[in-house]
Amino acid sequence: MAKGKIPPEFLVERDDYKCVRCLACVRLCSYGANYYDENAKRVYTENRKCVGCHFCEAMCPTEAITVMRNPFEIKPLAHWTSEHLIDIMKQAETGGVLLTSMGNDRPYFSYFDRIVLNASQVTNPSIDPLREPMEVRTYLGRKQMKLDLEEDEEGRVLLKTEIAPQLKLEVPVMFSAMSYGSISLNAMLSLAEAAKTVGTYFNTGEGGLPKELKRYGSNMIVQVASGRFGVNVDYLNAGSAVEIKIGQGAKPGIGGHLPGEKVTEAISETRMIPVGTDALSPAPHHDIYSIEDLRQLIYAIKEATRYEKPVGVKIAAVHNVAPIAAGMVRAGADYIVIDGIRGGTGAAPKVTRDHVGIPIEFAVAVVDQRLREEGIRHMASVVVAGGIRNSADVIKAIALGADAVYIGTAALVALGCHLCQRCYLGKCNWGIATQDPKLTKRLNPEIGARRLVNLLRAWEHEIKEILGGMGINAIESLRGNRDMLRGVGLHEYELKLLGIKPAGEAW
């Protein structure tokens, strides 16, 4: 057959009247999409090379550029969308697995958008967060069922019960694991600095700990994944908590692969592997085939950290999530992380990302329910991740049973990410998902941190507003408080799983 070209995904329109030939767009595009024609004295774009990151559009001083989706559509077919056609064309061409990045972008799992919140009217007063104290601080870690107190000779009341180590969060939002290698050091520095300023945590991810981040230990969670990159006793003790990563919402059941070309000097040092070798994270931890094995690893880590740091376990939300979570808690996890099907990634096969796993809304609801039923909810905190976009999502997740949330994509968007989903190419124009020194310098961590702090503070304000409206003055009173939620347009079985009533139904 005659092979045609795959149509470009984006069209870069340039208003030639507005273009002042500053050539910033030409200089800056890491994909080389824009070029200057000396003879015509005009700037053009090779649309095919554009990934839709909008960097040139954002930098153009005269707003001469508009990046838009190519309206290419054979016919308006509901089942055979142009995306499906293009995917088939690509695979017919290459014979390969389609790679992608960031989270699942399918429309069909957005349950957060079908849940609405409650507010006080007449029968119970709402609270004005500007006038009255409002607590959004929360602690992650194992809690006691009861506290024993005693009195000393002078009549002072002392706490007798030993309190397990806790993470103190000034806002119930943390930055999720994004490894050095998948994102740039400047991106990590932005997250770390913001976490420190706000009083929350960022997570090293599975790529080890770059030395530049060591000083952020009191706002850092270190991760131990199946590749065990950069893990030694110093690493385990470098942060405030240790997180064992079993799975990730974007790619449940599969491992990771950082190609050798990306293992630069600096990456090799932090990952503790030779320069230029592939960094392979096996699909399973080869020493964990059961809950008992997991318990061994948890306790090995607790020993190594002298029981001073909470140890968490992170899994992808899959069909059996509730019993697995209960097992994790019983195995000794101080907090568990459930990453839903919309969780982000630096690189994943498209088919896995888009079709494996379950929505986080169900996962958190059933996990919380199960742990309560087993009477072990207090033994571990529940952190929810995967597609949290705004403060409303945070509130809904907490009301469904979470203690706190992790944000990944939202944080990257604050850093400039436009969700072009090309992290896996390592050429991120925004300096986030790249190790190219030409590109990483585009992310100034001072600006990055400032923006992340702004984001968290804005959410904090909004959360307080909503809590006040509900007549609640502490975030911890919202946890699992599903009475504050109502479903709209949901089936009965969905409502049942979520543990919420339909909109319109009273207490």
Place this chain on the structure above:
Amino acid sequence: MIGVRKILIREEYCMGCKLCEINCVAAQVGTENLIKIFRYVPELPEPKVIVEEHDYITFALQCRNCYDASCLKACMTGAMHRDPRTGAITVNEEKCVGCWMCVMVCPFGVVKRNVKKKKVASKCDLCAERGSPACVEGCPNEALVLIEVRE
């Protein structure tokens, strides 16, 4: 001790977009509307900031307005002088004879010649008239920052 305004150059954040250069040109022309300038100003002035680049290292460089300025020491006409108001070093074109002593000694290599006039091209004065330097304001990544130092 005097408080001197300085542009801090942070090469680690310079993207090499050269927007500082066009913002400088615009500030010199006196309007911020780049499109108008590009379309209707026949002869555009040279930017007073230059972007040096090699491989991934890029940075914008303009007169450092040195405290111990070599150009001041070398200028034998008194044309190069420190503006008492802004602390910036500026050139009095009327006095300049184009001996290029300043070009010879500026360790940053930022004194530019106006070959036609045979005088030093008017140099960066930290946008004294404008208030804050156009290159700093226009830098999308804060690779140029205005600071005040005590000397």
Place this chain on the structure above:
Amino acid sequence: MRYVIVGSGPAGLSAIEAIREVDGEGEVILITAEKFVGYSKPLITYLLGGKVTKENMYYRTEERLREINVEVRSATKVEKVLVDERAVVTHTGEKVVFDKLLLAVGGRPFVPKIEGLDQKEGIFTFTTWEDEERIEEYVKRRGITKAVVLGGGLIGLKTAEALMDLGVKVTIVEVADRILPVTFDKKASEMIERALETLGCEVITNDTVVEVRGRKAISSVVLKSGKEIPTGLLVIAIGVRPNVEFLKGSGIEVNRGILVNERMETNVEGIYAAGDCAEFYDLVDGQRKVIAIWPVAVAQGRVAGYNMAGRNVRYPGSIPMNSVEIAGVPTVSVGHSNVEGEEYEIFTYEDGRTYKKVVIKDNKLVGAIFVNDIDRAGIYTGLILQKLDASSFKEKLLAEDFGLVYLPREFRKKMLEGEMRIWLE
């Protein structure tokens, strides 16, 4: 505290400014033989050529000096320094006592013995405004159309250009095999010579004036080669010597110039010297030298001034450098650029219009020459002064885009964060 400054050149004036930066109170007396105070010597050729106005001759003004409370005694010559009495004696016999003294007396033109030189009109040296007035007056009054400039150094060349601007036809006579033999190399000299010729200037090398002819006024000169050149004017510009004769027997140590240490102080405590009259170390080769150029005079003057006023500032040494534009060809020569020998690594670039050369010794840049493309020459000057190890970038020195970007990161960072200071504290 009473500071006495002798000499109103750049060394003396910058010393005064430095003193006033530190000490607003002390008494400052400026004694100078000069009638005009605060004018720029290098501008006299521009004045002669009509390229600068009289008002613009001043780079500092007497009013400004008064404003900062300086007592100015112009047209006053110091004839003696009485070290024990801590006083200077002026030509009127007046004694002026000092606590701190700066000798910034500069140099005076060297005049060789030439047959028939004495007592003739139309023969000048050219280093002061008064010289300029005399030459201008003579050229105009006599309607001079032809002149000979003896000496193809910087001042000779500038004088020649100025005379040509006045419509005088000029012949330059230089004893060496080329003009600018000290500061420039052969190639650069050649290029400048070409440029001079385009202006209609005749350049005679390997020759010198041995006799001056004429009755009351000069009418011709005879060269060593036997050639006779008719001329109405002879300007002798074969160099300056430090003004040190009046220090004979004073106890102040003098070699070619007044010997100073790195604080610009002489062997006599409290007595300093700076500028064209001072002899200090060459930063590159460590030899004691008089480097008679403007930027050195200013820098040394400031160091002397600070130290006199009680700060402790050290001067690391000077390098020769010069910049001239002749016939529209700008040139710069810095450091030891006209050298030969195995110890030197030399890179050059030539394309007919431009010529660039860098000289490296022990992996350090020690000299550079630029003809036509001089725009970033200062970077090289800075590198020579900083004695930066050039091994990592020497191959790049002549690249078209050479700049700070090729310097070692740490060095550049420091430079960009601060600036480059010439003296150390």
